[in-house]
Amino acid sequence: MPLHLFCARCGRRLERGITYYIVTVTLTAEVEGGIFQGRGEGDLEAIFSQVREKSAQELEEEVYQRFQFLLCKPCRDVFVKYPLGDEVSFSPVGQT
Numbered sequence: 001m002p003l004h005l006f007c008a009r010c011g012r013r014l015e016r017g018i019t020y021y022i023v024t025v026t027l028t029a030e031v032e033g034g035i036f037q038g039r040g041e042g043d044l045e046a047i048f049s050q051v052r053e054k055s056a057q058e059l060e061e062e063v064y065q066r067f068q069f070l071l072c073k074p075c076r077d078v079f080v081k082y083p084l085g086d087e088v089s090f091s092p093v094g095q096t
């Protein structure tokens with residue numbers, strides 16, 4: 001049985017020979033100044049308490065997630081213009 005590929009945005013079937021695009025999103029957690037910077041003992045105990053209450057999977061998902069999906073050309077063009085959605089302006093890291 002042949003494997004069929006579909007655009008993740010519009011659902012269009014990506015026929016043999018058509019150009020499609022692979023989007024890879026890596027989402028990582030960061031804390032400005034570091035997680036322990038400027039925190040007192042009570043704050044640290046609260047952080048450790050929150051960590052103890054979560055499963056390893058929950059903790060991993062909070063700090064790192066990776067998504068990958070396929071797009072057709074028209075959806076690729078829209079995605080490049082509005083990667084965060086139609087209503088959200090986009091400013092890549094390091095640019096203002």
Ligand SMILES: [Zn+2]
Pocket residue numbers: 007008009010011012071072073074075076
């Ligand atoms: Zn599409």
